[in-house]
Structure formats: structure tokens, C-alpha cells
Amino acid sequence: MMGDKAMFDKLKLKRQPKPETIRKILICQSNADLIQCRKHIHRIGGTVVKELPLVNGLVCELPDVLMYELESTSGVKRIEDDIKFHTSCLNYFFRRRSSPQQKPQEVGWGVRRIGAPEAWPISRGAQVAVAVIDTGVQLDHPDLQGRLGKGFNAISTGRSANDDNGHGTHVAGIIAAADNDIGVVGVAPEVIIHPVKVLDSTGAGSLSDVIEGLQWCIEQKVDLINMSLGARQDSETFREMIKLAAERGIIIVAAAGNSGPAMDSIDYPARYPETIAVAASDQQDAIADFSSRGREVDITAPGVEIPSTYLKGEYRSLSGTSMATPHITGTIALLKARKAELDLAEIKAILRRSAYRLPNFAPEYQGVGLVQAGVAVNKYSE
Numbered sequence: 001m002m003g004d005k006a007m008f009d010k011l012k013l014k015r016q017p018k019p020e021t022i023r024k025i026l027i028c029q030s031n032a033d034l035i036q037c038r039k040h041i042h043r044i045g046g047t048v049v050k051e052l053p054l055v056n057g058l059v060c061e062l063p064d065v066l067m068y069e070l071e072s073t074s075g076v077k078r079i080e081d082d083i084k085f086h087t088s089c090l091n092y093f094f095r096r097r098s099s100p101q102q103k104p105q106e107v108g109w110g111v112r113r114i115g116a117p118e119a120w121p122i123s124r125g126a127q128v129a130v131a132v133i134d135t136g137v138q139l140d141h142p143d144l145q146g147r148l149g150k151g152f153n154a155i156s157t158g159r160s161a162n163d164d165n166g167h168g169t170h171v172a173g174i175i176a177a178a179d180n181d182i183g184v185v186g187v188a189p190e191v192i193i194h195p196v197k198v199l200d201s202t203g204a205g206s207l208s209d210v211i212e213g214l215q216w217c218i219e220q221k222v223d224l225i226n227m228s229l230g231a232r233q234d235s236e237t238f239r240e241m242i243k244l245a246a247e248r249g250i251i252i253v254a255a256a257g258n259s260g261p262a263m264d265s266i267d268y269p270a271r272y273p274e275t276i277a278v279a280a281s282d283q284q285d286a287i288a289d290f291s292s293r294g295r296e297v298d299i300t301a302p303g304v305e306i307p308s309t310y311l312k313g314e315y316r317s318l319s320g321t322s323m324a325t326p327h328i329t330g331t332i333a334l335l336k337a338r339k340a341e342l343d344l345a346e347i348k349a350i351l352r353r354s355a356y357r358l359p360n361f362a363p364e365y366q367g368v369g370l371v372q373a374g375v376a377v378n379k380y381s382e
């Protein structure tokens with residue numbers, strides 16, 4: 001039997017507020033012993049939740065009050081905050097469900113505007129491996145059947161990359177929706193999509209998960225990465241992982257962000273020179289007001305009211321640089337299927353030569369112009 005005093009102490013202990021746990025990214029010196037670092041973190045009351053061997057890092061959780069102890073870990077190069085990421089989609093543009101699956105298959109206005117159907121007799125992106133770092137993808141969507149490869153879930157390790165938000169499924173459909181008799185068609189309807197889940201059911205996520213997702217893509221040797229997401233803050237470790245992917249020949253396409261019409265409003269990773277930053281245009285070929293502006297913008301693609309696949313096997317029209325980005329990813333997949341060895345500089349050159357320069361918009365708005373997939377594949381992919 002527990003004495004009154006012991007019971008009282010136990011209750012008191014229970015009532016004490018739990019100290020707040022925070023997550024930090026710890027990057028060690030190249031010669032540091034990661035096993036010793038792990039031991040130290042455990043000793044001070046922290047937990048290692050992820051390993052980032054490619055950048056010699058550990059992701060750990062520990063009570064806020066013990067943060068100062070983390071800095072005493074020997075061999076530490078830097079400690080970074082686990083900054084927040086979000087999708088580059090405009091929620092207020094969400095429209096009521098449409099169900100084009102009841103009708104014959106439709107080619108969305110964006111896919112048509114970039115001339116993707118003109119490329120299809122020559123290339124459909126066959127076998128190009130495209131990672132979609134996002135909220136996951138609905139794995140049993142009827143219009144993505146046969147298009148999905150191995151996936152990864154950085155939020156709940158060991159679980160599938162099934163989508164619980166809808167954003168990632170929408171992005172995947174713009175790239176790769178199957179050419180069948182239902183729904184929509186993607187820009188490159190024969191690519192293989194690798195869903196990488198780093199954003200949760202609300203479309204938000206954290207740097208540590210995004211970095212782990214990137215690491216998985218590098219290990220899997222994917223050809224292309226679509227990042228319809230961003231953060232307003234820079235991170236050394238994020239940049240390092242993006243550089244590493246670029247060095248391994250992976251092409252990274254990223255949403256410019258939805259902070260327009262303010263100038264100099266490009267998100268990370270679109271701001272990095274190792275990525276292709278994508279702005280959004282509408283059906284009148286005008287740059288969308290929401291599309292972020294800045295000298296880092298590389299190219300433009302349709303991003304207003306774009307129809308694509310959505311949760312529960314349905315379809316929806318969404319807006320954002322999130323929707324513009326997969327039009328570019330799909331276009332590059334069409335080129336890569338023709339010539340796998342194309343590097344970032346060569347791809348940028350082809351996109352520049354084939355793009356349609358929008359009159360009335362400065363390069364800070366549109367980059368080299370509106371992508372023309374049909375022209376790029378037909379004229380420049382020999």
C-alpha cells in the first residue's frame with residue numbers, strides 16, 4: 001500500500017507541468033564521433049529522433065531548460081532551430097469539389113497552355129524518377145495507378161507516404177496523372193512518382209523532416225525533386241543538403257512562394273541558386289498577384305485554378321506557385337526521358353530558349369518567361 005505522503009508526492013509530481021520539449025538540429029564536425037555525441041545527448045536527458053549521416057548531423061529533442069547543455073556536446077559545429085515549412089498553395093482559393101471523373105478525361109488548361117500534348121508523341125517522361133516532397137500522395141487514387149514508386153514518410157517513420165491533406169496528391173497529378181479515360185492528364189504521364197511525406201495534414205512541417213526527406217531522395221538517386229513548399233528563413237543545413245543533391249545531379253524545382261506582389265519575397269529553397277524557382281501565371285498569361293517576386297525567379301508556369309487529382313479519388317482546382325512548380329517538373333521529366341544526362345545548366349538553357357517571354361512583366365516577375373514544354377521537347381531535346 002502506498003502511504004499518504006508517497007501518494008501526495010506522486011500526485012504533486014503528476015501536476016507539475018511537463019517541461020516543454022524542443023527539437024534541434026545538431027551538426028557535428030567532420031571528425032566528430034557521432035556515437036559519442038548520441039551518448040552525450042542521452043546523458044543530458046535528450047532523445048535522438050533522426051540521423052542525418054550525409055551532413056554529419058543528428059536531430060534531437062530535449063527539454064527547453066536543458067538547451068544550454070546541448071552546446072557543451074564535444075565536436076559540435078552548429079546547432080540549428082527546426083524552422084517551419086508550409087505548402088505554397090493558397091487555401092482561400094479552395095473551391096467546392098468538382099468531379100470530372102464522371103466525365104471523359106480532360107486536359108487541364110495549364111497542361112494545354114504549356115503545350116505538353118505536343119511533346120507526347122516524342123516523350124511522355126517514361127521511367128524518369130520524380131520525388132514529390134510534400135504532404136504525401138493518395139496511394140490508391142485511380143488516376144495515379146501505375147504511376148507511383150517507392151515512398152518515404154519522414155514524419156512517422158515506417159508508415160506509408162499516404163496523403164492526409166490533398167496538396168501532395170494535387171501536385172503529383174499535375175506531373176503524372178495517367179492518360180486513361182478518367183479525370184485529368186499530367187504533363188509527363190509516364191513518369192514514376194516517389195511520394196515523400198514531410199508535411200502534415202495541415203500542410204505544415206519542419207526543417208528536420210524536409211532535410212530527412214531530401215536525404216532519402218539522394219540515397220534513392222531520384223532524377224528530379226518537386227518542392228511545392230517553402231520557408232521564409234534560411235538554414236545552413238538545408239542549403240548543404242540541397243547542394244549535396246545538386247552535386248549528385250538531381251534537378252530540384254521549387255515554388256517561388258505566394259508572398260507577392262511584394263518584391264524580394266522569394267521563399268527558401270527557391271531562393272537558392274541550386275534550385276529552379278517557379279512563378280505562377282493565370283489563364284490570361286498575367287503573373288498572379290500572389291506569386292513571389294525577386295531576381296531569383298527562373299521561370300513561370302500556370303498556377304491559378306489548376307485542376308488535378310485530390311483526396312478520396314476526387315479532383316479539385318487549386319491555386320498557388322505550388323501548382324506552377326509541377327508543370328516545370330513535368331517538363332524537365334519530358335526532357336530527361338529523352339536525354340538522361342542533361343544537367344542543371346543545360347536544362348536551364350533549354351527552358352530559356354523555348355520559353356515564351358510575357359510582355360509587360362519584368363524578369364523579377366517571370367524569370368525567362370512562360371514554359372513551353374512542346375517547343376522544348378520538339379526543338380531542343382535531340
Ligand code: CA
Pocket residue numbers: 105143177178179180181182183184185
Ligand atoms: Ca486521367
